[in-house]
Amino acid sequence: MLKSFFGGVHPPGFKTSTKNKNIRPAALPKKIILPLSQHTGSSAEPVVSPGDYVEAGAVIAKATGFISSNIHSSVSGKVLAIEPAAHPVLGKCRAIIIEPELQQKRLDSIKDCADSGFDPGKLNPADILDAVSSAGIVGMGGAAFPAHVKLSPPKNKKIDTLIINAAECEPYLTCDHRLLLERPIDIINGIKILANVLGVKKCIVGIEDNKCDSAEVIRNASILKSDIKVVPLHTKYPQGSEKQLIDAMLDKEVPSGGLPFDAGVVVHNVATALAIYEAVALNKPLYERVVTVSGDCIKDPANLLVKIGTPASELAAECGGFIKKPKKIIFGGPMMGVAQPSEDAPVIKGTSGILFLSKDIAGEYNEGVCIRCGACVRACPMYLEPTTIYYAAKKARFDIVNDLCALDCIECGACSFDCPARLELSGIIKYAKAMIKK
């Protein structure tokens, strides 16, 4: 029996163009833009100045609190400026701009492979947390929540399960899928490190059933070595949403307003598990990641290993440029990603994909009127009534919006996807949530 959740939608997958392509490193960009805010929480504070020389892996900005994250240079070269620059989520953000040198150097402390005798189970949890936090690791599935915070549950919460999120339910994206196929041993070691820190026995990897090959690889790699279990999930959006994933895999609901901690669970993405392995075993900070560059406008879609800070324009060129005029550039997946005004924005730690979509895929629609078909109600994985919230928000009745539990909305966009009247349900609800919080 495939595990699943209630509600959800079935968008077309669009994964075939990249799912069989090996991860390859992207060429060195001409310029690197490293925004000081790439994570949930307070911005990092620069520790370099224009004119300084930095090596790849060097800390260039320090975390400014517990919920914050260090930022490292992804290249060796000269710091050109610290100034506001394009940011894929915030629009504009203060960033450290670095010009890479031709002969790249990285910190000597970074290793190519783990020491012989490396055993994730024997490490000291405090050392692991320290390594994760100084390596600037954040959730790489999109939300970019600092990983060390997620690994420090409050004392009064008993954590018994670690879930590794490999659902990758967003259309187009295949970066996690490729990582599972190409780096299974490292990912398993990452999972064991996570299990060690959290002190949990039960580790389960959730993979949608359209990626059976990767499930098989992980199952084989983990066999005899641990209690890591692979659970196939129904291919349905938003299967990879934290709350829906916990519901599907453990039949537990995270209480309204609560965190996975409250259900005794910690959820980490596959890419994050790998980054944690690299931080702990190889001493490598998070300065590069795998990004799926795809969309119907791209000549040669690919899964690229990208230096964080590489602008989107360089990645489009890396993939053969455009065969059609893009109408939208999207950072992330097509369901929750952010549309960009230009190709300037750089890859940040939470960027899993960059999509260049033509008007054939990302059509423009006029909003009609609700015909009360109930599609949004059936689609909502949080059991809300999107259309009712939408019309209350349009009348600026944010008191009603609040009574309708709009704050529980996870902004997955399933309602807007299925709405035949093309109402911007999730867009308006997102706005209404901001108005309630104000």
Add this chain to the structure above:
Amino acid sequence: MSMYTISPAPHIKSKDSTNRIMWFVVAAILPTAIAGVWIFGPHAAWLILASVAAAVLTEAALGRLMKKPVTVTDGSAVITGLLLACNLPAGAPVWIAVLGSFFAIAIVKCAFGGLGKNIFNPALAGRAFLMLSWPAHMTTWQNPRFWPDVVSSATPLAKNAVEIMGPGSKPSLWDMFIGNRGGCIGEVCVIAILVGAGFLLYKGYIKWYTPIVYILTVGILSRLAGGSFIFSILAGGLMFGAFFMATDMVTTPLTPGGQALFGLGCGIITFAIRKWGGYPEGVSYSILIMNAATPMIDRLTKRRVFGKKKR
């Protein structure tokens, strides 16, 4: 100015637009309408054409008059026209169809704000208006054209209004299934209705909750009252009403639970009208009454929000 379009997520949408759904519903009603014409002869075709044309023209004219975008291409007016015609006796004069469609679109739909805003099913309210105003025209039934006796008779339900649910009444169940009986244009041929309904269910444009609960409720109540289960669900306009009018999206509840409750209510009222009421058939009034109850059902059937305790 940006070269690229900025808009909120999601950036892809499902294929099903309002227009697409509406035209698929039109396609699903067509087998029933065609069966009606086959059974009752060419006059039924004129009624259908007149009814659809009146509905479309009324909506177009009112849209222009009220300076609103003309919306007739969305197919919803065509649906109203088709449904209204299917609810007419095959021998009704053409002006009845025209007036009924005009009332349905102008008063029941547009006066309330047009598509998505009407409280009552326009076609059914149109039929109710005609029933009240010209009861003679609306209750003169024509027999199928294959019968030797082409003079008007009554619908199987009316023949024995008191013991309606009793078995042994004419016509046979098979005749009722294939449509070899008197009645409204669209209600007689059950097999054509099931073809269209099956298509809509398969496409997911209607859900089973309302029609199945509705039909079972009528069947079970009739059986408990000593009648025949099969006869009661084949008779009258139950099949047509359950699949094509109790499933109207605009005028029925939003949640699956609410839709089931709607079907239950329709079933009870239909049974009550058939058993104790003055009218031979209760399908259209039961759906209209439940339309009025829809906002209340929506309130009663609010779902528990994920992660919250049951309220």
